[in-house]
Every structure is written in C-alpha cells, then in structure tokens.
Amino acid sequence: MTDRRTELAANLATVEERIVAACVAAGRKREDLTLIVVTKTYPAEDVRILSELGVRHVAENRDQDAAPKAAACSDLPLSWHFVGQLQTNKVRSVVGYADVVQSVDRARLVTALSKEAVRTGREVGCLIQVALDAEQSAAGKAGLGARGGVGVEGVEELGALVAEAPGLRLDGLMTVAPLTGPYAGREQAAFERLMDLSTDLRRAHPAANMVSAGMSADLEQAVAAGATHVRVGTAVLGVRPRLG
Ligand SMILES: *Cc1c(COP(=O)(O)O)cnc(C)c1O
Numbered sequence: 651m652t653d654r655r656t657e658l659a660a661n662l663a664t665v666e667e668r669i670v671a672a673c674v675a676a677g678r679k680r681e682d683l684t685l686i687v688v689t690k691t692y693p694a695e696d697v698r699i700l701s702e703l704g705v706r707h708v709a710e711n712r713d714q715d716a717a718p719k720a721a722a723c724s725d726l727p728l729s730w731h732f733v734g735q736l737q738t739n740k741v742r743s744v745v746g747y748a749d750v751v752q753s754v755d756r757a758r759l760v761t762a763l764s765k766e767a768v769r770t771g772r773e774v775g776c777l778i779q780v781a782l783d784a785e786q787s788a789a790g791k792a793g794l795g796a797r798g799g800v801g802v803e804g805v806e807e808l809g810a811l812v813a814e815a816p817g818l819r820l821d822g823l824m825t826v827a828p829l830t831g832p833y834a835g836r837e838q839a840a841f842e843r844l845m846d847l848s849t850d851l852r853r854a855h856p857a858a859n860m861v862s863a864g865m866s867a868d869l870e871q872a873v874a875a876g877a878t879h880v881r882v883g884t885a886v887l888g889v890r891p892r893l894g
Contacts, residue, residue: 655699661886662687662703665869669880672873683873686731686862688883690715691890694722700886701726709733709752709881713740720747733824733881735798738762750775752824752862752881755800760811760818767817775821776812777862778805780847782840783828797826802847809851809858822860822878823848827868837868841875 651659665685673680686707689697697708697719706727710716711734720730724747732748738758744751745766754760754776767774781799800808805823813820825844827833833840841863848861864872866885873880884890 652699654696655703657888658696658699658886659703661888662700662705665882665885668869668885669873672870675870676874676876678873678876682878684879686879686881687886688733688865688881689719689887690734690883692887694719696887697723697728698726701728707731707879709883711735713743717743717747731881741766745770745772745774748774750777750821752777753779753798754808754812755779755781755798757808757811760808760815764815764817773817773819775819775860777822777824777860778808778812778820778851780805780823780825780844781828782825782833782843783831797828799825802843805847805851806854809855813855813858820855820858822858822862823851824860824862826865827863827871837864838871838875841868841872841877845876 669683669685670680673683684707686709687700687705688709690711707729709731729749730747731750731752732744733752736744736751736753736759741762745763751763751774763774779799781801809820812818823844827837827840844861844863851858860879861877862879862881863877864880866882869880869882
C-alpha cells in the first residue's frame with residue numbers, strides 16, 4: 651500500500667470505530683447510519699483510494715472543485731453529495747454529477763434545480779438545510795443563517811415546494827451545528843432539534859427520512875440524537891489547508 655492509502659485506511663478505521671461506539675452507546679444499529687466522506691480540497695486520487703477502501707458516499711462544497719473531481723471519478727461506484735452554499739448559476743454543473751443536494755435553502759434554488767433535473771432527465775435528491783443559528787433571531791426572518799440554510803419557520807413550506815417539484819425528490823433535512831445563537835456549543839441539542847423537525851416533516855412526507863448531521867468533531871452527538879447520515883472530512887483526510 652502507498653503511504654496515503656495506509657493513512658486513509660487507518661483514519662477510516664478510526665472513524666468507523668467511533669461510529670460503532672456511538673451506535674452502541676445510543677442503542678442504534680450500525681447499518682442505520684451512513685458515512686459520507688467530505689473530500690473537499692483533496693484530489694481525485696484520494697477519492698479513488700477511498701472508493702477502493704469501500705467508501706460509497708462522498709461530499710463536496712464547491713462546484714469548481716467538485717465538477718472536475720467527479721468527472722475524473724465517474725467510473726467509480728460513488729454517490730456524490732453537494733453540501734455547500736449553492737448559487738443558481740452553478741446548478742447546471744452540480745446537477746451533472748450530484749445525486750443529492752443537501753444544501754437546499756430557498757425557493758429560487760428549488761426552481762433552478764427542478765428545471766435542470768427535468769431538462770437532463772435526472773432525479774435529484776434534496777435535503778432542506780436548516781439554519782438553527784437563525785432561530786428566533788432577526789436573521790431568521792430573512793430566512794438564511796450565516797452558513798446557509800433556511801430558518802426553522804421556513805422548513806415546512808420549502809419541503810412542500812421540493813416535494814411538488816418535477817425531477818426532485820425530498821429526502822430529508824441537513825444541518826451544521828451552529829457557532830452562534832441559542833445552540834452555540836450545544837451540538838447534541840441542535841441535532842435533537844433537527845430530529846424534531848424531521849419528525850414534523852415526515853408527517854407530510856414519510857419518505858423524507860434522511861437526517862444529515864455531525865462532522866468530525868461532533869459525529870457522536872449526531873448519532874446520539876438520531877442522525878441517519880454523518881459527514882466527515884478532517885478525521886478521514888486530514889486537516890485541510892487554509893482557505894479550504
Ligand atoms: C467541510 C464540511 C463537513 C466536514 O467537516 P469536517 O469537520 O472536516 O469533518 C461537513 N459538512 C459540511 C457542510 C462541510 O462543509
């Protein structure tokens with residue numbers, strides 16, 4: 651094995667141990683959790699190694715990096731998740747490779763994704779990104795959190811819009827633990843709030859059962875809260891260079 655392959659295999663094994671331990675602690679089954687490896691800023695060669703090591707889901711947050719990487723890896727059995735703030739002028743490119751867009755946070759984006767999905771005959775899975783830092787704040791009225799996402803009060807309406815949009819499939823909810831607001835430093839409480847919102851959403855949309863929460867630093871809290879998907883970058887690939 652190359653050095654990089656050895657390193658990635660060891661990191662993956664450590665993350666797997668953490669997920670298993672968190673599942674045991676929460677009385678959950680390992681197969682109810684999906685690991686998504688966030689490969690942003692790392693090269694296509696790393697994605698290829700991860701695929702060989704058994705990774706099936708990867709995520710990216712910038713189309714400029716993701717598009718060439720996905721093209722270079724199009725022969726691999728991978729699902730691509732887009733998790734970054736998405737401008738409508740990038741939708742055409744993103745729909746070209748993304749199986750799931752986890753960062754749906756506004757009506758205009760739903761319209762653009764739907765139009766492109768229909769045009770290309772693809773079905774795009776969508777998660778509503780919830781901004782928990784926007785809750786009960788002035789930003790909540792505007793609907794957008796500091797790192798993207800729709801405020802809690804906008805989730806139901808946006809979910810309905812996705813569910814009705816041709817070419818789109820409403821898969822569930824996503825959040826990033828907020829750095830500010832009432833949930834700052836309270837990751838598990840934030841993820842439990844997301845679970846409550848998921849319960850509400852599933853009353854109208856029973857199939858929208860994906861709950862994407864938890865990163866390298868807080869995957870245990872996400873598993874404890876009931877997340878179905880964790881998005882892990884640093885703990886698998888290493889600390890990203892600055893500006894990543
Ligand atoms: C970068 C990123 C992650 C992974 O974060 P790590 O701390 O490196 O595990 C997860 N989710 C989103 C939306 C990200 O942008």
